[in-house]
Amino acid sequence: MAPPHEAPPAVAAPARASEEVAYDAAWRALRANDFTHAASGFSRVLLLAPDSALVEDASFWHAVALARARRSAEAVSAFRDFLEGYARSARAGEASTMLGWILIDSGEDDEAARRFRAGIADGTRRFAPAPRPASRRSPGAGRSEAQHD
Secondary structure, X not given: OOOOOOOOOOOXXXXXXXXXXXXXXXXXXXHOOOHHHHHHHHHHHHHHOOOXXXXXXXXXXXXXXXXXXXXXXXXXXXXXXXXXXXXXXXXXXXXXXXXXXXXXXXXXXXHHHHHHHHHHHHHHOOOOOOOOOHHHOOOXXXXXXXXXX
16 A cells, blocks of 8 residues: 655745834834834834844834824934934934924924924935835845835
8 A cells, every 4th residue: 555645844934033023013003003002113123133124214113103102202312313323314304304393392492403404404315215014125125225216
């Protein structure tokens, strides 16, 4: 009697990195206007993989989520951190302008004016498009991704 025919082993999808899973969850929360969970999720990406290609985008969206959650003091800090760490980012002008509006609301007019000027000076670069979820990003995506779109 011939041995029973065995089915070939199932090919498992490659496991996704935990920072990609966290990024996608944070992005879904942001799109659902759940800004508190979005901010937490983007913060988690920064903690899980500080050298990941997702860190620049996660840093920016973390600041945005904090601002939209009306956590102004934390948003100011997050935008300043983003601008310090990614001064040449395609999103630097946008981040500087967003920070300027938060500073206006808190009465910090001098720094707000500097941030608005920086945003205007950055006007030669278009604002980068919204990022794709981590599951749709190409390897090595990150700082230069917006330049390729």
